[in-house]
Amino acid sequence: KAGVTQTPRYLIKTRGQQVTLSCSPISGHRSVSWYQQTPGQGLQFLFEYFSETQRNKGNFPGRFSGRQFSNSRSEMNVSTLELGDSALYLCASSLVASSTDTQYFGPGTRLTVL
Amino acid sequence: SQKIEQNSEALNIQEGKTATLTCNYTNYSPAYLQWYRQDPGRGPVFLLLIRENEKEKRKERLKVTFDTTLKQSLFHITASQPADSATYLCALAKGGGADGLTFGKGTHLIIQP
Numbered sequence: 001k002a003g004v005t006q007t008p009r010y011l012i013k014t015r016g017q018q019v020t021l022s023c024s025p026i027s028g029h030r031s032v033s034w035y036q037q038t039p040g041q042g043l044q045f046l047f048e049y050f051s052e053t054q055r056n057k058g059n060f061p062g063r064f065s066g067r068q069f070s071n072s073r074s075e076m077n078v079s080t081l082e083l084g085d086s087a088l089y090l091c092a093s094s095l096v097a098s099s100t101d102t103q104y105f106g107p108g109t110r111l112t113v114l
Numbered sequence: 115s116q117k118i119e120q121n122s123e124a125l126n127i128q129e130g131k132t133a134t135l136t137c138n139y140t141n142y143s144p145a146y147l148q149w150y151r152q153d154p155g156r157g158p159v160f161l162l163l164i165r166e167n168e169k170e171k172r173k174e175r176l177k178v179t180f181d182t183t184l185k186q187s188l189f190h191i192t193a194s195q196p197a198d199s200a201t202y203l204c205a206l207a208k209g210g211g212a213d214g215l216t217f218g219k220g221t222h223l224i225i226q227p
Contacts, residue, residue, distance in 0.1 A: 042219035099207030105157030
């Protein structure tokens, strides 16, 4: 069974631009969660989607948004990029819920904002 | 606000000994607690999940305890090996899918041969 895939793996943007990251979950998994990881703050929860609906949202500004498609694939978008958005963005999938099921993480997208 | 604390200092353990990592939390009543392993440049890998009504869970050389009175979880690796060297993260969640996972910042474990 193929694991969680994320594209692109690396991305360099400049301040003010926007970016879209993509995540393909494990086949059959309906929950997709997104996290931001930085050396200072660690791994922080962004949002979780289940059956195309946002189920939970972390404490991030509205510049961070996401969506999930009918095939469970998910995208997250960051608008008006700031230097502080430089981070590793991780996507994880689980059968139903991140809190109660085994969560499988992708390799992440390394975003650098200049 | 809710807070999760893991030892920020690296933990050095001699090969063959038992490594014990601590996860403390405040202002939180989690229904589920998970432990993950993360290697440099990779996403975390799920290890164990324990529920609030479970005191202990085991998987091969791994053991997790969950004490809701002390608000603490202990993660043990017995007969540790250099390959166990990694960063270990604990994560908490409330019941009913009420929120996503809240992660600690992790403890870097080094197993010395």
